[in-house]
Amino acid sequence: MELKIKGISKSYSDTLAVDNFNTNFSPGVYGFLGANGAGKTTVIKILCNILKPTSGIVSYNGEKIEKLSNKYRSQIGYLPQDFGYYPHFTAFSFLLYISALKGIDDKAAKVKTNELLPLVGLEEYRNRKIKTFSGGMKQRLGIAQAMLNDPKILILDEPTTGLDPKERIHFRNLISSFSKDKIVLLSTHIVSDIASIANEILIMKKGKLIVRGTINELLTTIENKVWQCSIDRVTAEKIKSDYIVINMTLSDDLVNLRIISDTCPFYGSILENANLEDLYLYYFREVEHIDAKI
């Protein structure tokens, strides 16, 4: 099973949302990172066959997805970034409706719905109208609807927004147990949500895929570059713009900085273990940092 993206570009009247995006997915969990407006949602819509790229091809097992049409669409589960719903439907009937759209017969749909509702913690609210749901509950309903057809390709656009910490853990477990032999693509801004479950990370910036790799591979790129130091405020103010500062906390008169730098930025700085958050900021700050110098 292979989902291949070849030279995808998408331009809107005044913006190039996606710029020559190339990659391919085999079964596994993929974390899709990128700042606001980076183009993640656009790529996802193209992958879901609801948006035509300006150029480029998406193919599934060697065939173009437009050609596969509903054969392809029956393989995907999609949670849009702004999940839509009918306010007057109950959770249960909404899931049955989506099942019907996905071509699941009545009986199987009921079985699957009954199975999914407890998994997303909505069992006791099954007969309540969606308009009475909290943001997180709606989001969980959205996750459930994406999984109704046991999709081979599960594409979730910012699935964890609005979920409380307990539900985030639930979500991670749900994805981990679901992901066997499947392609799962999760876009998010919250690095910790994918750190433990994603096999690979893709980072997108200004419409381009700038890096892709396993977490360890990516972390090695900033190994021995994350520093911790404590300095006085005046100096901190001065060097702030010269380095990629990931974190800054105050203690008494001193400022504690977490900095990414190739060399020791300061006498007395201590090397730290790099994590995904450092990585994310490294990619997003670095380019801007260079831009600023140019």
Added chain:
Amino acid sequence: MLKFEIKKLLYNKILWISLIAVLIYSFSMFYGSVLKKEVYYNQNTVNTDNPEIIYNNRMEKIKLEKELVAPYIGKELDDDLVTELLILYYDLREEGKECINTAPHTMIWMNFFPIAYNENAEISEGYRIITINNEKYKVETVEQFYKTVNANKPIVFEYGEGWIALTERLGWSLIVGLAVIVISLAAVFSGEHKYRMFGQITSTKNGKNKNVKSKVLASLIITSAMFFIITAVNMLMYLSVYGLSGGDTDLLLSVLANTAFLNLNIAGITVMNVFISTIVCGFIAYIAVAMLTLFISSLLNNDYISVVVSSVLYFFPMILTKMFRFDNSEVLVNTLNLMPINIFPLRLETGNWHWQVSDISLFNFNLPSIYIISFSYLIISIISFLLIRIHIKKMQDI
């Protein structure tokens, strides 16, 4: 999936509100024309201390009318019957009861208008002289009447007021009912954008094909239900008061005859024929309006705009037609008359108090019959369906 699409339509409060509004409208017309209290006094005693009441309300009037015409029902229209009915009319007037002036009666009066006869005047061909209350009148012969209207079988006298009232009022109720269709179907496709469901739906297996069919089918089921509810309620109201009989009243003996029909040749047809044509053509027009509304809905992604566009499209031609109703030769008017909304009255108000077999032409071609027009609406419906399918397939989520 069909049942969910129906459920989505039925959840729309506006559908119910507007349906109730249409039924209230139907009822108020029924009330005004049938139930309303309306005391009528004998005109000869109206100024005395103890005026005789002839009827207290319209229902009683209908009962009196039916009793009055009962002896003539089933009789072939001939010179004797015409004379009898005209004498009856003058007698009623003498007795101060001219209010019981039934429509078939009126048509006899209109077609066989008695002209005061002067001994010296010559009797033109096709006319005869009758004596009513010692006065002489000149009246057209039935033979001449048949000749003029091209009737090839004898007309039988009937009381078809119930069917006539029903046909007239039902037409108007159905026009108002179109608003229900437009309002509730305008959001079928465009509403999905409001609920942000468009992407979710079209990313599913059945989202681009079967779902479109289900939506269309659900809409047609609701449209049919609306049509039959409005029709059934009107039939129930009018026929319960007037009774079922009288359907085979010849159109030439009905007040409907003083208008020109949309190329429905009125010679030899009955009020029941007109009623059935209204039902059949009206139903087809409903389907056509539903399909066009759905098509507009699929083009727009705002349900309010799609309500407005659809409403303008259907109701504007009617307003225009009414504005220009006195000149049927206008190409514009005839074109507008082809719009679905104008099918319900089934006829054009000519402003001409003489019956007419209409012969309306457009660019010098005679317009096709109402049935051909209806048939073309069916074709339009099918084309709309195909266009919706193509459009939804192409549409992207942006």
